[in-house]
Amino acid sequence: MLSGNEKHLNLRAFTNSQKHTLYEGQKGICNQCEESFNTDQMEADHITPWSEGGKTELENGQVLCRECNRRKSNH
Ligand SMILES: [Zn+2]
Incomplete structure (x- = not known):
């Protein structure tokens, strides 16, 4: 699901591949x-x-x- 806005959004949102790296690093455990x-x-x-x-x-x-x-966001 790529869109033309992706580059712009990436400035403040993690990419899917970054998310996967973080997920692997935490072994799927919520911090x-x-x-x-x-x-x-x-x-x-x-x-x-x-x-x-x-x-x-x-x-x-x-x-x-x-x-x-x-x-966390509501906090
Ligand atoms: Zn949690």
């Missing part, structure tokens, strides 16, 4: 609730938020399950 999930149940997240100057790179990335990621 918040420490349960294991399938890759499609997880989302790549900035450890230091983009809005606070966090970069979109692997060193600043983690995968969280959707629920934890949503909870």
Whole structure:
């Protein structure tokens, strides 16, 4: 599912391949609730938020399950 907007979005969103690398590195375990999930149940997240100057790179990335990621954004 490639779109013409992808390059632009990549500036602040992790790519699928970055997400997979993070997922593999965490062995499928959510960093918040420490349960294991399938890759499609997880989302790549900035450890230091983009809005606070966090970069979109692997060193600043983690995968969280959707629920934890949503909870974090509402926080
Ligand atoms: Zn979780």
